[in-house]
Amino acid sequence: MNHDKAVKEWDLIIEPNTSIFQLSLRDLWRYRDLLLLLVKRDFISFYKQTILGPLWFFLQPLFTTLIYVIIFSKLAGISTDSLPSPLFYMVGIVAWNYFADCLTKTSTIFRDNATMFGKVYFPRLIMPLSVVLSNLVKFGVQLILLLLLFLYYILFRDFVPATNIYILFFPVAVLIMAAFGLASGLIISALTTKYRDLSFLVSFGVQLLMYATPVIYPLSRVPEKYKWLISINPMSGIFEAIRYGLLGKGTFDWSIIAYSAAVTVILLITGILVFNKVEKNFVDTV
Amino acid sequence: MSIAIKVEQLSKIYRLGEFGTGTLSYDLQRWFARMRGKEDPYLTIGEINDRMVKGSDVVYSLLDINFEIEQGDAVGIIGRNGAGKSTLLKILSRITSPTAGRIHLRGRVASLLEVGTGFHPELTGKENIYLNGAIMGMRKREIDGRLDEIIDFSGVERYIDTPVKRYSSGMYVRLAFAVAAHLESEILIVDEVLAVGDSEFQKKCLGKMGEVSKGEGKTVLFVSHNMAAIKSLCSSGIYLQNGALNKTGEITEIIKSYLNNTIKTDNEGLIPEGSSTYYTGVARYKKLKIINHSGDRTSLYYRAPIKIYAEIESKEEIEDAVLDLRISNREGFQVVHCSNIYENGKEKEAAIHKGINKIEVVIENLLQPGSYSLTPGIHLKDGLSLDYVENILDFEVLKIADGNEQDLVYNWDMGIIRLNSDWKVYGQQ
Numbered sequence: 065m066n067h068d069k070a071v072k073e074w075d076l077i078i079e080p081n082t083s084i085f086q087l088s089l090r091d092l093w094r095y096r097d098l099l100l101l102l103v104k105r106d107f108i109s110f111y112k113q114t115i116l117g118p119l120w121f122f123l124q125p126l127f128t129t130l131i132y133v134i135i136f137s138k139l140a141g142i143s144t145d146s147l148p149s150p151l152f153y154m155v156g157i158v159a160w161n162y163f164a165d166c167l168t169k170t171s172t173i174f175r176d177n178a179t180m181f182g183k184v185y186f187p188r189l190i191m192p193l194s195v196v197l198s199n200l201v202k203f204g205v206q207l208i209l210l211l212l213l214f215l216y217y218i219l220f221r222d223f224v225p226a227t228n229i230y231i232l233f234f235p236v237a238v239l240i241m242a243a244f245g246l247a248s249g250l251i252i253s254a255l256t257t258k259y260r261d262l263s264f265l266v267s268f269g270v271q272l273l274m275y276a277t278p279v280i281y282p283l284s285r286v287p288e289k290y291k292w293l294i295s296i297n298p299m300s301g302i303f304e305a306i307r308y309g310l311l312g313k314g315t316f317d318w319s320i321i322a323y324s325a326a327v328t329v330i331l332l333i334t335g336i337l338v339f340n341k342v343e344k345n346f347v348d349t350v
Numbered sequence: 351m352s353i354a355i356k357v358e359q360l361s362k363i364y365r366l367g368e369f370g371t372g373t374l375s376y377d378l379q380r381w382f383a384r385m386r387g388k389e390d391p392y393l394t395i396g397e398i399n400d401r402m403v404k405g406s407d408v409v410y411s412l413l414d415i416n417f418e419i420e421q422g423d424a425v426g427i428i429g430r431n432g433a434g435k436s437t438l439l440k441i442l443s444r445i446t447s448p449t450a451g452r453i454h455l456r457g458r459v460a461s462l463l464e465v466g467t468g469f470h471p472e473l474t475g476k477e478n479i480y481l482n483g484a485i486m487g488m489r490k491r492e493i494d495g496r497l498d499e500i501i502d503f504s505g506v507e508r509y510i511d512t513p514v515k516r517y518s519s520g521m522y523v524r525l526a527f528a529v530a531a532h533l534e535s536e537i538l539i540v541d542e543v544l545a546v547g548d549s550e551f552q553k554k555c556l557g558k559m560g561e562v563s564k565g566e567g568k569t570v571l572f573v574s575h576n577m578a579a580i581k582s583l584c585s586s587g588i589y590l591q592n593g594a595l596n597k598t599g600e601i602t603e604i605i606k607s608y609l610n611n612t613i614k615t616d617n618e619g620l621i622p623e624g625s626s627t628y629y630t631g632v633a634r635y636k637k638l639k640i641i642n643h644s645g646d647r648t649s650l651y652y653r654a655p656i657k658i659y660a661e662i663e664s665k666e667e668i669e670d671a672v673l674d675l676r677i678s679n680r681e682g683f684q685v686v687h688c689s690n691i692y693e694n695g696k697e698k699e700a701a702i703h704k705g706i707n708k709i710e711v712v713i714e715n716l717l718q719p720g721s722y723s724l725t726p727g728i729h730l731k732d733g734l735s736l737d738y739v740e741n742i743l744d745f746e747v748l749k750i751a752d753g754n755e756q757d758l759v760y761n762w763d764m765g766i767i768r769l770n771s772d773w774k775v776y777g778q779q
Binding site: 073074075076077078079080094095097098101102104105108109112113180181182183184185186344345347348 | 364440441442443444445446447448449450451452453454455456457458459461463464467468470472473477480481484485486487488489490513
């Protein structure tokens with residue numbers, strides 16, 4: 065009992081870290097203002113540094129959609145589940161971009177912030193979280209573009225979207241996507257402090273992963289014997305569910321969603337613990 | 351008074367070679383070689399492994415440090431480069447964690463190891479105040495409350511809505527320090543950040559730090575090589591040597607023992623290997639001695655030009671070396687700087703050859719009687735230093751002029767340097 069009292073007298077005790085479960089989540093909460101300011105910083109610096117500013121948010125998915133329509137739809141003739149191909153692709157591209165940004169940008173968090181991490185303490189987890197939030201803003205802006213494309217098809221092309229109640233699942237899908245990207249990014253960021261060449265693998269790997277996810281093709285067109293392979297990917301079910309809610313095509317299966325969510329949660333916990341462990345002595349290794 | 355910081359048996363170890371080779375492919379090759387029973391392909395080459403053979407793969411940056419600091423104290427941390435000052439500050443600021451021991455802290459800690467951490471060039475001054483403040487642990491509303499004060503202190507009010515990329519470096523530093531000076535904390539840790547900025551601003555910073563420690567009763571920890579600054583700000587000191595605590599106590603005592611305790615040349619002027627304060631491995635001073643001494647090896651007659659003989663050992667040909675000598679007084683204040691370039695208004699670098707180079711320097715001696723220390727240095731023209739050895743040679747300027755039998759009768763204690771002056775006195779005629 066006496067010992068407890070003695071401990072309470074001090075505001076902070078710095079010790080060699082014995083437990084990897086020491087997360088200091090309270091600290092994280094105390095620094096919430098920093099999180100928002102970092103998001104603001106990212107946004108301001110992005111539109112100040114570019115000539116076209118936030119227009120870039122639109123141009124990138126617009127042109128990618130255009131190219132996909134030409135190559136995958138017109139040239140290769142890959143089915144888009146009887147949906148207008150621009151709509152089909154743009155849903156996939158916008159969602160995939162968000163996931164990919166969350167992953168690649170958090171995976172370089174230590175390298176990008178090495179000098180700052182070496183000079184000042186704040187809960188390091190703030191940085192990857194700010195990346196996820198910053199990209200959420202960008203994602204939100206891109207959703208407007210998607211909405212415009214939707215309106216265009218409804219008003220001028222007599223397209224009747226089969227949007228249904230499962231659109232309510234959309235925010236949850238985004239959350240899982242962000243968490244999965246964040247978790248993978250955290251694990252990679254921790255590994256790259258030891259193996260720097262892993263970072264070369266990331267952008268390449270994310271590109272490959274896109275082809276293993278039903279982004280530019282519907283799961284329904286995957287040959288039966290390869291379907292299991294695509295379904296292992298926790299992102300597959302999420303993308304199918306997003307498309308089902310918005311466009312009425314795809315599959316919505318609670319057991320697949322549960323699988324994706326479970327994998328994400330496990331990966332996220334692992335990611336945070338690994339990140340937390342590396343973070344403590346990262347400065348010594350640079 | 352209560353204790354603000356209590357450090358118990360603190361140690362920090364850096365391991366060399368523990369982290370593998372750094373790339374995955376190398377590690378895979380090593381693993382594959384081991385699997386086949388062959389020897390590690392990366393074990394036989396490179397110097398890193400030499401170091402491991404010698405058994406020094408563990409480096410103690412700090413070893414068993416114990417001290418207590420009372421609330422409201424201003425404490426200077428002194429030591430040569432590599433003594434562990436930065437490591438101690440980094441552990442106190444929670445940037446890295448200790449290997450053993452613990453630190454108890456009472457109150458919030460604000461540490462200033464660098465000014466302007468996280469400043470973004472595209473953001474305006476005001477936006478950067480918020481960002482920088484938040485990085486250092488302030489809540490938004492705390493900054494709101496102190497915004498006017500911060501802007502006022504920084505003196506860049508006119509440009510507060512301009513992106514900081516348009517600021518001069520002086521304005522940048524002013525703004526950054528202003529944020530740091532207004533952190534709400536009970537303990538303030540400051541590394542040698544005041545080396546930047548002009549002297550007027552440095553004075554303002556030191557003044558603010560003094561105000562913070564004396565007026566507001568905050569505990570201040572201050573690292574600097576500027577003994578004069580430490581002396582004016584701090585009341586007590588901690589002297590670190592090779593990662594261990596050498597001495598704690600009253601600041602003038604600590605400074606004195608630091609200046610006395612550094613390595614000195616021997617009778618032949620030989621500088622022990624490894625005593626360089628900073629050394630890149632290219633060229634270093636091997637010898638330094640005063641050759642026109644008064645008989646006692648290290649004392650000079652009043653006004654006698656200082657004649658110095660030195661030897662530099664170089665591993666390379668250096669085309670444009672800048673050699674210099676700094677003279678500091680007992681308080682650690684640098685009094686004189688002499689260098690081979692810009693001498694007589696001309697810019698001429700010295701060419702250093704491979705092997706031993708002999709150097710003779712004659713310095714005009716305008717020093718007042720007293721004790722001084724010499725710091726020789728080798729630099730490149732672009733400002734890069736190759737070697738310098740802080741306070742390696744002590745000498746004394748006597749109160750006797752050459753050829754005189756007794757002390758001069760003038761008042762000796764005025765100033766540090768006595769400049770030549772020409773006096774004409776006219777009567778009333």
